Amino acid sequence: MSQPSVSPIAPHPRRWVILAVVCLATLVVLVDNTVLNVAIPSLTEDLGAGTADVQWMINAYALVQSGLLLTAGSLADRYGRRRALLVGLALFGLGSTAAAFAQSSGQLIAARAGMGIGGALLMTTTLAVVVHVFQGAEVPKAIGIWGAVSSLGFAGGPLLGGVLLAHFWWGSIFLINVPVALLGLLAVARLLPESKDPSGRRPDVPGAVLSTVGMVGLVYAIISGPVDGWGSGGVLLSAAVGAAGLSGFVAWESRTPTPMLDLGFFRNRRFNGAVAGGILVAFGMAGSLFLLTQYLQLVLGYLPLQAALRMSPLALVIVALNLTGVGAKLLPRLGFAGAIALGMALLAGGLALIAELGGHGYPGLLAGLVLMGCGIAVANPAMAAAVMGAIPPERAGAGAGVQGTVTEFGGGLGVAVLGAVLGSRFAAGLPDGVPAGAARSLPEALAAAPGEAARAAVRDAFAHGLTSSQLIGAAAVLLGGLVSGALLLRAERGGPAAPAGAEREPEPAATP
Secondary structure, three states, X not given: OOOOOOOOOOOOOOHHHHHHHHHHHHHHHXXXXXXXXXXXXXXXXXXXXXXXXXXXXXXXXXXXXXXXXXXXXXHHHHHOHHHHHHHHHHHHHHHHHHHHOOOOHHHHHHXXXXXXXXXXXXXXXXXXXXXXXXXXXXXXXXXHHHHHHHHXXXXXXXXXXXXXXXXXXXXXXXXXXXXXXXXXXXXXXXHOXXXXXXXXXXXXXXXXXXXXXXXXXXXXXXXXXXXXXXOOHHHHHHHHHHHHHHHHHHHHHOOOOOOOOOHHHHHOHHHHHXXXXXXXXXXXXXXXXXXXXXXXXXXXXXXXXXXXXXXXXXXXXXXXXXXXXXHHXXXXXXXXXXXXXXHHHHHHHHHHHHHHHHHHOHHHHHHHHHHHHHHHHHHHHHHHHHHHHOOOHHHHHHHHHHHHHHHHHHHHHHHHHHHHHHHHHHHHHOOOXXXXXXXXXXXXXXXXXXXXXXXXXXXXXXXXXXXXXXXXHHHHHHHHHXXXXXXXXXXXXXXXXXXXXXXXXXXXXXXX
């Protein structure tokens, strides 16, 4: 791919300060995806939460956020991204305050759902703002920094939670969001220009309802499947509702004159290649983190904070490479196809390395984490730039909604599929004397094992299950890289494919 030409539009004079503001908002949203995991013992004791309560405390946030991403992006385009960012920060701050001082499981679940609404607005709007205020060759670099902060937030949640819980009560993991939200509100109100779709499209209410029902049903099935069983009535019903909702969404969007998501985007090979790659990168990253945290705590015996520290090299490598602009520098040389294929090959290699060497101690696991971080740092900025570049600037919110939905769906799918592989391999490897029903968890199987030899065999079975899961994840990511790279290569050969933001017309925007 040739070096993108310089955009004729004057760059926004405060673009780097604006990037810092939106990255701060992105950080707190993604931290809250994982921060609650380390507080489960405290919540169980203080609020008297049962297993189902804890599951909903964790999942209410992700479920609401993933269900509303497409709708939130469309609303940001229609009513203004600055306005959507302000509303999102306000809802997120209020929800965090309510969560910090919740007196019951029900109150905390409701507060987390409210935070999910704010999180959906923030996740879609921040990326759309980045694409709006940056131009030309700076776009991939800015998206790389945004992606680095996203990765740091995702991986840093357990670490931050562990530090706070070591010194304060469980509500501190939510209360820390409040000053960040207030600072963000002041900064956005003062610095950010308004931008919106100048066509003044009517709100697509049926599309919003159908997409929300479809995504909530599908994500709920993915979340509940490993716990309740994939053949259970609730999971099957939720999957059916999700499939029906998404089918209805596609049918409606293809007919309405003002669609929330223009299905014509999916005729763009670059868009399809980036979406396919995004799903598989999220699949590998979320699935592997889910498996590795269990391996570090349940097999190697680390405490939650110790496990989080040992996982941190993954996020640190991504942040270091993206802040130094490695992905942005490689993109003009390799093109979208080359950058995404290389990144996903490195990610697959890291997963395979962990599968083969992780069982021999932390050094092998560390090498795999570093390789995974290199792959994600190369692939993610290229995928986000490809998605956003395939969509008109005035529909940037819708593009960011697709990007967020891809990440949430791929991550949930990775946890569900690799978790199911782990469960089946673990059950198949249990020694005689341990009932098959004990395969629901490693502690349960260890408690049912008759003697030390049987307990050692149970641990070996769990470790072998993790290895199989990681190898399947590596194969899926590698295959996805080949498919995504092929689609993008065909798109690049079919015509110019400059990164997002290169040579585009200015979008009408009101001043603050």
